Amino acid sequence: MPHLPPAQEVALQFHQLCEHLMLPAVPANTVLGIEEGAGLPDAAFWWKERATCCKVRARRFGSQRQLVVVEPSSTAGVAVLKLKNLPVNSFSLEFLTELIINLEKLENDKTFRGIIITSDCPKAFSAGVDLREICGKNPAHYTEYWKVLQDLWLRLYLSNLVLISAINGPCAAGGCLIPLTSDYRILADNPKCLIGLNETRLGISAPFWFKDPLVNIIGHRASEHALQLGLLFPPAEALQVGIVDKVVPKDQVQSTALSVMTQWLAIPDHARQLTKNMIRKPTADLLVKHRDTDIQNFVSFISRDSIQKSLQMYLAKLKQNKD
Amino acid sequence: MPHLPPAQEVALQFHQLCEHLMLPAVPANTVLGIEEGAGLPDAAFWWKERATCCKVRARRFGSQRQLVVVEPSSTAGVAVLKLKNLPVNSFSLEFLTELIINLEKLENDKTFRGIIITSDCPKAFSAGVDLREICGKNPAHYTEYWKVLQDLWLRLYLSNLVLISAINGPCAAGGCLIPLTSDYRILADNPKCLIGLNETRLGISAPFWFKDPLVNIIGHRASEHALQLGLLFPPAEALQVGIVDKVVPKDQVQSTALSVMTQWLAIPDHARQLTKNMIRKPTADLLVKHRDTDIQNFVSFISRDSIQKSLQMYLAKLKQNKD
């Protein structure tokens, strides 16, 4: 299983992805228009009574945008969680917080047994870490940010609910957090829908708690190659290496997710949850045990002058391209 | 490698398997007839001098039936061990005890280097745990039962002999213990010959010492899906996912096992045993280290009123179907 497309092709794919993921090409107005128009009404049923903690957290960011939309599906017990942090679902602290709050609510609501997670941004499933959160801020901010990212990982990886990722757009680096922690992954059959942990291409290294589930999913050898080379797999290769479980036409991603979900819900919850916990706990325990050290490592790495300088130049270039 | 047949098909397969495995459809007379007729004479050579301990244990159950038949094969050094606890080789305490005694004898007999394990029951390779052993009894009984099951696992997984499973019938849940701990697995190419750990479908969870060898054999991702969904694989899928090493027509299962065995016996025993132990010891050590906790967990789980009630209803239904 050698997953090494010719160098030129990789470079091209990467260039294209950068264009799609990193450049906030959609004007702010359009963004707000889409959000207020489509997302809110559908989710209204669900969002009636926000917990106090949610209000407090949301207020803190002072945002009126709804970054995560939860909708019922046609199948009883199944929610569809739509990521809607335009343009490319970058993990801002605000977005991560909204995401965790929504997952917490679903987890505690006995009427739900499974969640389909998908993107409501036309340009991407998720671009992962928002570089503005890890550039030009102070160590206390980096610490909080990384802790929240770990929280999201732990909540997803050990979720009692069935989680299915309906990956309807490109999914790179930290954006793989949700697919890697899901029970099942469906990818849209579109050449732009690349998926992979391409951190090394940006000069950084994925954390061990991204490496561990990747090894669990595609094995050790393929992970060595994928992680070191920062490979972004197009759909056919993604399926072959096993980083996704199914590839279907883009307009069938969500319906397929529902159909697969039905099979998972045929199993009694209690037995399935015990089994899931038994398989995943050893991997999760590694993060639980080492999370403080991991935060220290991250903060110390990201605070380096050389890394900050490199990130600033990268962000400046993005801003320039946008103007 | 997505191993999710359509929900309907799974349900049908499972229904069929339940019929085959759980309903003791063969009248008791026929059972005894088969046993006394075919099995005993062939094994007579072997069974001449039973160890005292065996007599004591056998006497304890007061059974005259021979549940495990050991025969020589056409290849020197190779025994064929036939499971014959009709109708479906359920793991009764008596059957497990007979099995362990026979394995112990073969292990200590220097004339044997390998064992082919197969079923002498037309309806199944093995249905696993006998529900009557874990329903309506007391904690002391559950403790003894689980300990004996662990003993069997440890004896097989670290056996110095070459073990080949000749799986000539359906093999579900605990019935996979023998294949999972064998060195090589051959499955009959028959749509009824489903194999898998379908515990979750019965509302329970396979123990970690079933999960660990499964992960070793088919990998982590496939195990997550197979265990959570309680998948029973038909032959072609079983081969593809790797839970068996070879699929052959039913009437060739045993001869193929002998042919494969010949290759394994071409290797000097001492070197092969050292190597096998080196690879398997870390997995076996996990059970050795945690077996007391595992017994406590099992006994506490199975003693719950809700679980007992559910098992009683299930057994009552089986009895009703039989009458």
Next chain:
Amino acid sequence: MPHLPPAQEVALQFHQLCEHLMLPAVPANTVLGIEEGAGLPDAAFWWKERATCCKVRARRFGSQRQLVVVEPSSTAGVAVLKLKNLPVNSFSLEFLTELIINLEKLENDKTFRGIIITSDCPKAFSAGVDLREICGKNPAHYTEYWKVLQDLWLRLYLSNLVLISAINGPCAAGGCLIPLTSDYRILADNPKCLIGLNETRLGISAPFWFKDPLVNIIGHRASEHALQLGLLFPPAEALQVGIVDKVVPKDQVQSTALSVMTQWLAIPDHARQLTKNMIRKPTADLLVKHRDTDIQNFVSFISRDSIQKSLQMYLAKLKQNKD
């Protein structure tokens, strides 16, 4: 994935390999002729200033032969390291020492980012452990030998450089050390180019630090079979089981290695090195932690009368065939 060629074929392949690997069929004169003619001039650029330690170590063996030749490649930053311990690159203590010294130099030379390791012996990539080093010597010698072999493994497995094995000849038993610790493995498409850990066929067991990377590369189930049966895979099977990443015609092995290397060098070194270390450290730590015990086990095993006797007979037979 059953990798069990018919017993007869295995026997034949093994016989052929023994002929190719073990019998020093090339007269000593020819050997020296080749070495002095071809190897030295090319490597002259590189070898100008030997470190003092190297001189000391080399002097100790009193050899004038150059067993390891390092050449530049057509790609900047990439060295080609040629194994040249004729006839079959057996791991003599002298050869291992030369190899470690050269690797150390390349590792410390900032102009190099990657190494392609290949054989300059027409008959083999490597036959592994030189039996003369572990036969008829004293425990102190065995201790030193095994320690140096562990040193080589650790240096390669955690190397900051990109390592690609260009396997242009048969590669058996300990000869797999270099491929197993490389980042990428390319095998010549020639039926004589068998690769595998066939230790059990010689009556010994591969150490756990050969087993661990093999499991990482081809998985647990395939490793159980390959190690216990001492399988030597021909190219197509080697690719299928995954012990190599690519198979190409023999005359393209080195150029393909260079082409693959280019892809690896497209990644920033620092990020790739951090990532490689994160993935491999847990496996390497096992050897670091247990290396003393492992040495003791090896020395005690190899010092046994029965093992020594068997090795002496084997060597005598080889000498006889040669005469």
